[in-house]
Amino acid sequence: MLPETIIDHINSLKIKRIIVDCDAGADGDDQFALAYALRAPDRVEVLAVNSAPFNDNSADMAAAGKLECEAIISAAGLSDKVSAFTGSPDFITRVGGPLKSPAAENIRRAVLSTPEPVYVVVTGCCTNVASALALYPEIRERLVVVWLALDDLEGNSNTGEYNYHNDMEGGRLLFSLAENMVLVCAGKVVGPFRRTDDEIDAMFSADNPLSAWLRKRFREITWAKGLWDLCAEGLLICPDACEMEIHDRPLFGEDGEIVGFDPARQIVVVNKNDPDKIVWDVMRRING
Numbered sequence: 001m002l003p004e005t006i007i008d009h010i011n012s013l014k015i016k017r018i019i020v021d022c023d024a025g026a027d028g029d030d031q032f033a034l035a036y037a038l039r040a041p042d043r044v045e046v047l048a049v050n051s052a053p054f055n056d057n058s059a060d061m062a063a064a065g066k067l068e069c070e071a072i073i074s075a076a077g078l079s080d081k082v083s084a085f086t087g088s089p090d091f092i093t094r095v096g097g098p099l100k101s102p103a104a105e106n107i108r109r110a111v112l113s114t115p116e117p118v119y120v121v122v123t124g125c126c127t128n129v130a131s132a133l134a135l136y137p138e139i140r141e142r143l144v145v146v147w148l149a150l151d152d153l154e155g156n157s158n159t160g161e162y163n164y165h166n167d168m169e170g171g172r173l174l175f176s177l178a179e180n181m182v183l184v185c186a187g188k189v190v191g192p193f194r195r196t197d198d199e200i201d202a203m204f205s206a207d208n209p210l211s212a213w214l215r216k217r218f219r220e221i222t223w224a225k226g227l228w229d230l231c232a233e234g235l236l237i238c239p240d241a242c243e244m245e246i247h248d249r250p251l252f253g254e255d256g257e258i259v260g261f262d263p264a265r266q267i268v269v270v271n272k273n274d275p276d277k278i279v280w281d282v283m284r285r286i287n288g
Contacts, residue, residue: 023124050103052124151187
């Protein structure tokens, strides 16, 4: 797909078939982003959910993330319709190549069994989808990768950005293999999505199992307070709140930083969105 075609498809009223690939449990935001997608059947159809590894004990984190995703799916009342799959047990950076996992196989199966384009919305490290693209090249032309990552494409350092930092070799592999890619620049869009416990309680005050589960879990995760991952799902569910542009694909050096751009292989980039519009849409859908 040409970048222009991807933009047109995202802006259309067609329901997007998506796989949510997230590091639920790393922060409290993946849970809200997944819940948002599950509550937007008029905009997206969630084919499945993958857990991504994070931090040093990656295999344990991927397994725990699957359970976290299943808890959200259950609270949304969709356990009989949406399945979760365990992600990669390690990082491409550490093992030196793509990793087989139920998540990678799930991506392959979904793409090959769905006639429409399949979007993988990645809100953690990209190990699962980068591995799938390397292991199963037959899916590259029909898979669209939406990744919330990097700080900036304008020369600032990116190696500290969490989603990229966890598996930088995976990130470089993804940018080299993905035929169709949308980069939601984290450093440009996530700032306004920070929230406190009390704000979350007020925003998601509805008396339903999903809102109650999200409020409780957000308070339990004390080390990060925000709804940053909504920027990725928000692109497909509320595209009129996002500004998309076409950009030359970044090229990465040995240190993981951007060293140049390839004008022959362009991608779609989101550097700006309307947080108020996205958050309002999330609140109305999750509160019901």
